[in-house]
Amino acid sequence: MSNIQTILSHDICLQMNLLAVALWYLKHYHSEPYIATEVNLAHQTVSYFLSSVLDILHSCVYAELISLPADIANTRTPHGPEQSHKLIVDSTFITVPEPSNSEERKAYYHAKSSTNYALKVQIACDFHHRIVYVSECYHGSVHDITILSESDLLEHVNDSVQIIADKGYIGEENVVTPRKKLHGRELTDENKRFNREINSARAAIENINQRLKTYAIVGGIYRGAIHDFHKATKIVQVISALCNLNLNKYPIPG
Structure with missing residues (x-):
């Protein structure tokens, strides 16, 4: 059984399955037809959910985890060779x-x-x-x-x-x-x-x-x-x- 089949065999909600497959796709970048074969779904369906999960991750995870520190000008903020x-x-x-x-x-x-x-x-x-x-x-x-x-x-x-x-x-x-x-x-x-x-x-x-x-x-x-x-x-x-x-x-x- 492949990694992706193992992921989908777990008794978890569909949303978590789709998230796991999308993360697996980003990490290993197998082709969408290959993923469609592995999960027994139509290529068009796989393409749609990969795009949808990417949009969700971008709107939630990126917005939450990537930003300039609010205290960046603070003298206590970690810095390089000089404080500035x-x-x-x-x-x-x-x-x-x-x-x-x-x-x-x-x-x-x-x-x-x-x-x-x-x-x-x-x-x-x-x-x-x-x-x-x-x-x-x-x-x-x-x-x-x-x-x-x-x-x-x-x-x-x-x-x-x-x-x-x-x-x-x-x-x-x-x-x-x-x-x-x-x-x-x-x-x-x-x-x-x-x-x-x-x-x-x-x-x-x-x-x-x-x-x-x-x-x-x-x-x-x-x-x-x-x-x-x-x-x-x-x-x-x-x-x-x-x-x-x-x-x-x-x-x-x-």
């Missing part, structure tokens, strides 16, 4: 198949993707290592700093609430990045120490991005409609909420 360092930001990507035309290939291009094409999304966490912000999805070629500048995250940033990020965000006010060496000069010992501290703090968001990709729907090649940014965004946001839900059991070191 309250958030860490980085982008991650969802690999997509090669688009059919040259304009789309240019828009979706992402060098780190296994297919060279992707959707891009930006994640922010606090120093409890909880995801507190997830952007909408963008074309893979969009620059990280563009996504940040178009987000509402910067509305919460000031001298006492600053963001730690990598060198892709250099130039944005109140975003702290590793220091670059000047042409023909080496970094000072102070700047080297500063960079080590910033990079050490950034390890948390990289760990979070790795955890997101343990869900095969974002860690593998996405089979959904690549033009449907709304649905892709909803998927990443739900998975981010699920990662937060697992933090107590599986804390991020650091």
